[in-house]
Amino acid sequence: MLSENELKILFFLKNVKKANSVEIAKNTGLSESSVLSLIELLKEKGLVKTEVIYQKYYALTEEGSRRKEKGLPEDILISILNGKEKELNEIKNLMGNDFNIAISWAKKKGLIEIEGGKIIPKVKTYTSSEYYALNNIDQADKNTIQLLQRRGLIEEKERKIVIVELIREPAENEIGISNLSRDLIVSGAWEKFKFRKYNVEAFPPYYTISKKHYFKEFLEKVKDIMINLGFKEINTGYIEMEFYNFDLLFQPQDHPAREIHDSFSVEGSGKIEDKELLNNVKQIHEKFWKYKWRQDITLRLMLRSQTTATTARVLASKPKIPIKTFTLGKVFRPDAIDATHLIEFHQLDGLIIDNNFTFRDLLGVLKEIFYRLGIKEIKFKPAYFPFTEPSVEVYGYLEKLGWVEMCGAGLLRPEIMSAVGIDSVAGAWGMGIERLAMSFLNINDIRLLYSTNIDYIRNVKIRIE
Numbered sequence: 001m002l003s004e005n006e007l008k009i010l011f012f013l014k015n016v017k018k019a020n021s022v023e024i025a026k027n028t029g030l031s032e033s034s035v036l037s038l039i040e041l042l043k044e045k046g047l048v049k050t051e052v053i054y055q056k057y058y059a060l061t062e063e064g065s066r067r068k069e070k071g072l073p074e075d076i077l078i079s080i081l082n083g084k085e086k087e088l089n090e091i092k093n094l095m096g097n098d099f100n101i102a103i104s105w106a107k108k109k110g111l112i113e114i115e116g117g118k119i120i121p122k123v124k125t126y127t128s129s130e131y132y133a134l135n136n137i138d139q140a141d142k143n144t145i146q147l148l149q150r151r152g153l154i155e156e157k158e159r160k161i162v163i164v165e166l167i168r169e170p171a172e173n174e175i176g177i178s179n180l181s182r183d184l185i186v187s188g189a190w191e192k193f194k195f196r197k198y199n200v201e202a203f204p205p206y207y208t209i210s211k212k213h214y215f216k217e218f219l220e221k222v223k224d225i226m227i228n229l230g231f232k233e234i235n236t237g238y239i240e241m242e243f244y245n246f247d248l249l250f251q252p253q254d255h256p257a258r259e260i261h262d263s264f265s266v267e268g269s270g271k272i273e274d275k276e277l278l279n280n281v282k283q284i285h286e287k288f289w290k291y292k293w294r295q296d297i298t299l300r301l302m303l304r305s306q307t308t309a310t311t312a313r314v315l316a317s318k319p320k321i322p323i324k325t326f327t328l329g330k331v332f333r334p335d336a337i338d339a340t341h342l343i344e345f346h347q348l349d350g351l352i353i354d355n356n357f358t359f360r361d362l363l364g365v366l367k368e369i370f371y372r373l374g375i376k377e378i379k380f381k382p383a384y385f386p387f388t389e390p391s392v393e394v395y396g397y398l399e400k401l402g403w404v405e406m407c408g409a410g411l412l413r414p415e416i417m418s419a420v421g422i423d424s425v426a427g428a429w430g431m432g433i434e435r436l437a438m439s440f441l442n443i444n445d446i447r448l449l450y451s452t453n454i455d456y457i458r459n460v461k462i463r464i465e
């Protein structure tokens with residue numbers, strides 16, 4: 001008796017008479033390996049005959065697949081340069097392992113010149129023929145194929161292809177049916193067919209249950225905690241003016257205090273409507289830091305390096321006191337990526353402004369937040385931040401790592417409060433989220449928080465209560 005899958009193949013062959021196993025798989029929706037075993041069954045039943053051929057084809061190597069996704073090193077180099085000269089060293093830091101390959105191919109292809117430690121691009125944009133070919137190997141010409149092989153991006157492989165030819169159509173009584181319909185009963189045709197037996201031991205298909213990515217779930221948990229504590233969520237954009245990221249937070253323009261961390265700059269500049277605020281900040285910087293404050297610097301764009309920039313925007317928005325806000329979002333800082341460092345990561349910043357708010361209140365709030373995050377033991381240590389006085393660092397006790405620095409906090413400086421014209425007390429804090437998540441989710445490599453490996457995400461056992 002013929003199974004439904006055998007019938008699928010026969011039905012397809014009835015129209016085309018002859019087809020290879022790959023085409024059959026494509027047209028029937030069966031996998032190539034089940035087509036191959038079904039063909040054997042059909043052959044035994046004398047319905048088809050087969051012929052085996054071996055076909056050469058090109059498959060992407062592991063590196064090839066990576067390049068197909070991300071681009072060839074020289075393509076990336078040209079896009080980083082974006083038509084402008086850059087220092088060799090700068091590019092080397094950005095490109096890491098791909099640097100040498102990128103330079104050597106870009107030189108060979110006449111895309112760049114190197115002079116006095118600088119890379120001079122000869123083109124503004126570039127997409128290599130190798131890149132096109134990786135995405136469309138079947139259409140690549142011989143030279144490109146050879147080039148891809150030499151670069152180790154593809155390799156020649158051989159596959160077995162079975163050509164199947166229909167030699168006889170099945171008789172009605174060979175066709176097993178699993179559905180007895182009204183028509184079959186009424187017409188009496190059911191007598192001609194055989195009934196297929198149910199296989200009660202067959203495995204059901206495996207369906208994965210969809211779920212949220214565990215890191216996203218963690219971020220939502222943190223937000224819930226803040227909302228339950230009565231904080232209002234505020235979000236602002238990733239591209240920020242230096243004004244909110246630095247100046248309004250009393251970080252002087254040309255001073256190491258501005259560089260408590262590095263940041264990425266963005267081309268172009270922004271605009272600030274509140275001229276009075278702008279002037280207040282200028283006056284305060286010039287009076288207390290004693291330097292010539294520049295408006296062009298304050299308007300420059302950057303990728304925000306701390307979510308305290310959002311706190312700064314809340315302060316500048318003439319909020320109605322008392323107020324409790326938080327923001328949870330990405331920040332960006334240049335760094336070498338490894339198991340504990342990323343160049344974009346999340347911070348949670350909070351702000352409380354209230355007339356009778358004290359430093360002790362702030363410590364209490366932080367203790368409560370950490371308690372709800374599952375960190376029952378914390379320690380405070382005096383610290384320095386350009387925007388708070390007094391300032392503390394909060395250390396949390398994590399079972400695996402011991403005491404870990406988790407949060408910076410303090411009362412916002414009077415220089416900031418007077419610039420925004422708020423006559424009250426403000427407590428503020430900022431904490432990194434990834435490290436917390438790693439401990440919470442029991443993950444050792446920060447990069448796993450952003451894993452897009454679907455098998456890993458499906459199978460990893462992570463529970464967030």
Ligand SMILES: N[C@@H](Cc1ccccc1)C(=O)O
Nearest residue numbers: 306308385408409428429430
């Ligand atoms: N923004 C600081 C943390 C901080 C925020 C608010 C007050 C004090 C400290 C950081 O990134 O390190």
